[in-house]
Amino acid sequence: PYLDQLYFTGTAGKGYTIWTSTDVTLSPIQSTWTMLTTGTFSGGTDLFQDSAAGSNPHPFYIITVP
Numbered sequence: 001p002y003l004d005q006l007y008f009t010g011t012a013g014k015g016y017t018i019w020t021s022t023d024v025t026l027s028p029i030q031s032t033w034t035m036l037t038t039g040t041f042s043g044g045t046d047l048f049q050d051s052a053a054g055s056n057p058h059p060f061y062i063i064t065v066p
Contacts, residue, residue: 004053006061012043017064020050024060033062 010016019033026032036050053059 004050004059004061006048006050006063007045008048008063009045010041010063010065012041014041015039015066016041017066018048019062019064020059022058022060029062029064036061 006018015038017038018036019029020036021033037048039046039048050059050061
């Protein structure tokens with residue numbers, strides 16, 4: 001299966017949310033994009049793998065920090 005892998009960094013201990021959409025122009029994110037996961041930055045390089053990416057022809061991703 002097709003996987004999208006996202007590598008990202010952030011301040012250790014700070015929370016984040018990863019969102020996806022097939023239309024990057026949709027706004028606001030919280031009501032028009034699909035939330036994939038929430039987590040906490042490790043302080044190093046973090047990884048998220050989207051196993052559902054194969055069902056979306058061209059997914060876009062955004063990470064928000066509260």
